[in-house]
Amino acid sequence: MAAIRMTNKRRKALVGTAFVAPWILGFFLFALRPMIYSLYLSFQKVKVTPLGIKTDYVGWDNYKYAFVSDATFVEKVLHYLRDMALNVPIIVTFSLIIAMLINQKINFRGLFRTIFFLPVIITSGPVINELLSQGVTTIPNIESYGMFTLVKESLSPAVAGPVMYLFKQIIMVLWFSGVQILIFLAGLQKVDHALYEAARIDGASRWEMFWKLTLPMLMPLVVVNFIYTIVYISTFALNEIIAMIRDNMFNTSTGFGYATAIAWIYFLIIAIVLGIWTALLRTRKS
Numbered sequence: 001m002a003a004i005r006m007t008n009k010r011r012k013a014l015v016g017t018a019f020v021a022p023w024i025l026g027f028f029l030f031a032l033r034p035m036i037y038s039l040y041l042s043f044q045k046v047k048v049t050p051l052g053i054k055t056d057y058v059g060w061d062n063y064k065y066a067f068v069s070d071a072t073f074v075e076k077v078l079h080y081l082r083d084m085a086l087n088v089p090i091i092v093t094f095s096l097i098i099a100m101l102i103n104q105k106i107n108f109r110g111l112f113r114t115i116f117f118l119p120v121i122i123t124s125g126p127v128i129n130e131l132l133s134q135g136v137t138t139i140p141n142i143e144s145y146g147m148f149t150l151v152k153e154s155l156s157p158a159v160a161g162p163v164m165y166l167f168k169q170i171i172m173v174l175w176f177s178g179v180q181i182l183i184f185l186a187g188l189q190k191v192d193h194a195l196y197e198a199a200r201i202d203g204a205s206r207w208e209m210f211w212k213l214t215l216p217m218l219m220p221l222v223v224v225n226f227i228y229t230i231v232y233i234s235t236f237a238l239n240e241i242i243a244m245i246r247d248n249m250f251n252t253s254t255g256f257g258y259a260t261a262i263a264w265i266y267f268l269i270i271a272i273v274l275g276i277w278t279a280l281l282r283t284r285k286s
Helices: 008-041 061-069 071-102 109-122 125-134 147-154 157-174 178-189 193-201 206-234 240-249 255-285
Strands: 044-049 052-057
Touching: 008 044, 008 255, 044 255, 061 071, 061 255, 071 109, 071 157, 071 178, 071 206, 071 240, 071 255, 109 178, 178 206, 193 206, 206 255, 240 255
Parallel strands: none
Antiparallel strands: 044 052
């Protein structure tokens, strides 16, 4: 029997499939049925009784209630979208800068990697909640520096609001950069240094080498980090919408039906945000 020839592209595709196969199998075995059942519950009025779960079909009423009657949900969604538009680019940009710095031939490089990755290990929900309550995630007394007054006087309210928000939450934003730094660092270490030598011989500056060599080769990882950051922030334990979903599960006036409805709305919003960011980045890449 003749040996089957396999191209390098096909071999890489099979290796990638083998790595994700356990997750795909676990999804179909453990997650798919609960997701379908939650979609069914989103069209029901759910009551938990001593005899079990009782459901009454209400159609699209739960979804209509989320947008028409529940002003809190709409407000939290808009707040989430604003935070996402501000936080994600900053986290990814900061991660790329730190990865490029750590990638240099410096002493204690492993120690610096550990320092920047350490928050990923300890940022559980209770830990972050305690840090937030103590004000550790903000720059101390930043309001007293006169910076806020300068921003308010120099910029329009529409622009000044997000800028001041970033100043207040800058430490919290940078706290989520550990995994992204490692991903960028792995990509940087695979870049062929001969390309930089050739560019340097041709008279390219460091700035030109970054824009024409480093960034184009890292664009696939930029897309990965954008997706990872969006999903991580969207599913973080202290996310306002997730907390709202959890609270409505045990609310007697709304219950599981409404909670699953806003959960599916939130899922669709995340999917749309991911699609928009991915399309923009792939357009930039091409």
